[in-house]
Amino acid sequence: MSPDLDRLIGLQQLDSTIDEARRRVAAYPERLAEADLRLTGAKELVEAAKARLKDNNEARRALEKDAAMYQARVSKFKDQQSAVKTNKEYQAVQHETETAQRDVSAAEEKVLERMMEADGIAAEIKQAEGVLAAQEKEIGAVKADLAKELAAEQEKLAKASQQRESLLASLNPRLLSLFEQVSRVRKGIAICSATRDGLCSVCHVRLRPQVFQQVRQNDGIVQCDSCQRILYYVPPPAPAEGAVTHPA
Numbered sequence: 001m002s003p004d005l006d007r008l009i010g011l012q013q014l015d016s017t018i019d020e021a022r023r024r025v026a027a028y029p030e031r032l033a034e035a036d037l038r039l040t041g042a043k044e045l046v047e048a049a050k051a052r053l054k055d056n057n058e059a060r061r062a063l064e065k066d067a068a069m070y071q072a073r074v075s076k077f078k079d080q081q082s083a084v085k086t087n088k089e090y091q092a093v094q095h096e097t098e099t100a101q102r103d104v105s106a107a108e109e110k111v112l113e114r115m116m117e118a119d120g121i122a123a124e125i126k127q128a129e130g131v132l133a134a135q136e137k138e139i140g141a142v143k144a145d146l147a148k149e150l151a152a153e154q155e156k157l158a159k160a161s162q163q164r165e166s167l168l169a170s171l172n173p174r175l176l177s178l179f180e181q182v183s184r185v186r187k188g189i190a191i192c193s194a195t196r197d198g199l200c201s202v203c204h205v206r207l208r209p210q211v212f213q214q215v216r217q218n219d220g221i222v223q224c225d226s227c228q229r230i231l232y233y234v235p236p237p238a239p240a241e242g243a244v245t246h247p248a
């Protein structure tokens, strides 16, 4: 194989490695966000339970205020009872007192209900927080793996870029410019092999016999008539020493 073809194949491998590593590095933030997104459900459960506890507390405080107000009414009527003159007035105030006392009891009972409900919600919060913590731990491990992967890709990228630089220094500028021109218009693949039955391995167009013959020599720059990619040929492996070949 001609040294030029060898270098171009090497350049293509480095370009593909660089391309792939860049794509992976660029995809990293989205993969991190996806990992975080997996916590959304568990976070929402914790937040919903906390919101319910807050509502519960507010409702309880309102009921406590009601209870205090009814209690004040009871005291007021009790004061009035000692000042009434007639039996009829006494009975009226007595009736008001009893009503107010019933209101106090009803409000206090509702306060108790709210407090019991709050205990249940607090247990739910604790349980949801436990689930969230377990998931956070799991996602933390996923993110640590992602960070390791990113570091490895960045290292691969740096190494390949460096190798590419030194390869370019040994490459004929006209060849490089041809390579880059084809690479630009052909999705980053400027050089590819011809198949053993004479097709371009990327665009799959059949090469003219004389072109295929030239490609098989591997000693010059031959381009695919159809996609313009530079072609090389990988000969079939030589049969192993002592291997028996059977006619087809």
Ligand SMILES: [Zn+2]
Pocket (backbone or CB within 6 Å): 200, 201, 202, 203, 204, 205, 224, 225, 226, 227, 228, 229
């Ligand atoms: Zn082709």
